[in-house]
Amino acid sequence: MxxxxxxxxxxxxxxxxxxxxxxxxxxxxxxxxxxxxxxxxxxxxxxxxxxxxxxxxxxxxxxxxxxxxxxxxxxxxxxxxxxxxxxxxxxxxxxxxxxxxxxxxDDQDLAIPGGEHTIGAGEFVGFYDANPDFEPKWDLSAPAVAVIGVGNVALDVARVLAKTGEELRVTEIPDNVYDSLKDNQATEVHVFGRRGPAQAKFTPLELKELNISDTIEIVVDPEDLQYDEASEDARRSSKIQDMVCTLLEQYAIADPKGAPHKLFIHFFESPVEVKTAPDGTVTALVTERTELTGTGRVTGTGKLTEWPVGSVYRAVGYKxxxxxxxxxxxxxxxxxxxxxxxxxxxxxxxxxxxxxxxxxxxxxxxxxxxxxxxxxxxxxxxxxxxxxxxxxxxxxxxxxxxxxxxxxxxxxxxxxxxxxxxxxxxxxxxxTTWDGWYALDKHERELGEAEGRERKKVREWDEMLRHSTTG
Missing domain, CATH: 3.40.50.720 (NAD(P)-binding Rossmann-like Domain)
Incomplete structure (x- = not known):
């Protein structure tokens, strides 16, 4: 010392x-x-x-x-x-x-044919969280989209894609984010997991919050709720995993509520190809049906399904x-x-x-x-x-x-x-300094208060600097 x-x-x-x-x-x-x-x-x-x-x-x-x-x-x-x-x-x-x-x-890559045409979840998160490093506008013209991954980031992306711009306007999003979200055309959001519900990485609270919105219908196919011996062990050994499986089972048997947006959670579907038009526009995601091996792992069955979607987001991990x-x-x-x-x-x-x-x-x-x-x-x-x-x-x-x-x-x-x-x-x-954060925080709260919300985030780098105490 x-x-x-x-x-x-x-x-x-x-x-x-x-x-x-x-x-x-x-x-x-x-x-x-x-x-x-x-x-x-x-x-x-x-x-x-x-x-x-x-x-x-x-x-x-x-x-x-x-x-x-x-x-x-x-x-x-x-x-x-x-x-x-x-x-x-x-x-x-x-x-x-x-x-x-x-x-x-940064987002991990997706190593499948056409994987370069997928959108990293982190890019979309950066957009809607007003990170100045990411795009200020977002193309949300696709009526059906896919999200690959069964973790909380995948759920966040799927939930934001399935909500209306008006639902999110009450949050801290700045005007540029709202301007894109209000024009969102997605009425179907498909979340894909390669393995089963007992291997999903959601947390129960994240999964439960999907159903809070009146505009979102959660759809889970009962045939996707399969468990082998290792899956049952996973449920018995983890209260959290058991709660996740229970929530998914409840979604599978719930009566439809007639919401305009459908959020599908698919298990045992492994992405194998992203199909595109000659101009690079995404036209479909192809998945292979998998099945449990008895150890909690899966193997391919050879059965392919082509899902007509206009965008594919990959939530397969950050780096x-x-x-x-x-x-x-x-x-x-x-x-x-x-x-x-x-x-x-x-x-x-x-x-x-x-x-x-x-x-x-x-x-x-x-x-x-x-x-x-x-x-x-x-x-x-x-x-x-x-x-x-x-x-x-x-x-x-x-x-x-x-x-x-x-x-x-x-x-x-x-x-x-x-x-x-x-x-x-x-x-x-x-x-910028810690006192500078207090100044920026005060400014963002004042922007929000003027519109009846807690905060309105400042996105632009120079504007953040201008409202911060700087050295």
């Missing part, structure tokens, strides 16, 4: 992963100073830009994140891109350690962006690490263990990058819930503090608080 000054830590990313790591640091070591760097002008990452606008209960997480960022040991530097505006080499001169918590926003100046695991799309300690890509020259306290034989053949750590989805991939993110943060911080106690740090040349702002000024950068 440094003497006569706080432990200086840079956290890259202001989503839940980065904020939870910052919180864990403040709780474990009172003498710590943390600077959070965020590429966007506004904080909160996927909580702001990855949660559907009709899910205000999830956005309540922001309240707890607020309490962390209110702590005096923490500063926010928004509108700063680590990797281009400042580098890891720059940070080594200012901080004892760096934690990368950059999350995952993280490769980070500048760091090794990268291209297979898993994560920073190679053990316990949050970032590893080099190759073995050490002498074969001596490089990871302190590691029980992983492979890790013992690899070196760690001194004082470089990772947490959240860029550490383990886009899986798990908020509880997993907190657990990641706690483990990463514990390893960071153990290394700092042992003297394994950057030994920065300029650990003074003012050195960070001085560097940003020298680079000619404009940055």
């Amino acid at each position: 440094p003497e006569n000054r706080p432990l200086r830590v840079a956290v890259i990313g202001s989503g839940p992963a980065g904020i939870y790591a910052s919180d864990a640091l403040t709780k474990a070591n009172a003498d710590v100073s943390i600077d959070i760097f965020e590429r966007m002008p506004a904080p909160f990452g996927l909580i702001r830009y990855g949660v559907a606008p009709d899910h205000p209960r999830i956005k309540g997480i922001i309240k707890s994140l607020h309490k962390v960022l209110d702590k005096p040991q923490i500063r926010l530097f928004g509108n700063v891109n680590v990797g281009t505006d400042v580098t890891l080499a720059d940070l080594k001169k200012l901080y004892d350690a760096v934690i990368y918590a950059t999350g995952a926003t 993280s962006d490769e980070q500048a100046d760091l090794p990268w695991d291209a297979d898993k799309n994560v920073l190679p690490n053990v316990g949050g300690r970032v590893l080099t890509t190759g073995p050490t020259a002498d074969g001596i263990a490089g990871v302190p306290g590691s029980a992983d034989p492979e890790a013992e053949k690899r070196e760690v990058l001194p004082s470089v750590y990772t947490t959240g989805w860029v550490r383990r991939g886009p899986v798990g819930l908020i509880g997993n993110t907190k657990g990641d943060a706690n483990e990463t911080v514990a390893n960071l503090l153990a290394d700092a106690e042992a003297g394994r740090g950057f030994n920065p040349e300029h650990p003074e608080l003012e050195a960070t702002e001085q560097l940003l000024r020298e680079r000619g950068l404009t940055w």
